[in-house]
Amino acid sequence: MNGRYRKAGIEPPLDELMDDELVHLVMRRDRLTPDMVWAHVETARAGLRGRLAMPEPVRRCA
Structure with missing residues (x-):
């Protein structure tokens, strides 16, 4: 994997992960x-x- 993903909060694309040895x-x-x-x-x-x-369910107040 590339060094640019060593910092927390940055996620590599799934395609790149799946190619990782x-x-x-x-x-x-x-x-x-x-x-x-x-x-x-x-x-x-x-x-x-x-x-x-x-669709989101309609929420009604009681």
């Missing part, structure tokens, strides 16, 4: 493949898109 070593240890991880990422993204597309 250390991330691949951890995935291998956990018996995961990049395809498996990306499938979960896409599932999470779809769930978030679904939640964001729903």
Whole structure:
């Protein structure tokens, strides 16, 4: 990973994380493949898109 992400509060793009050698070593240890991880990422993204597309419930004061 690039040195520019060593400061707290700055997050690298997910594509860059998934290309990192250390991330691949951890995935291998956990018996995961990049395809498996990306499938979960896409599932999470779809769930978030679904939640964001729903209108906010109307809150009424009692």
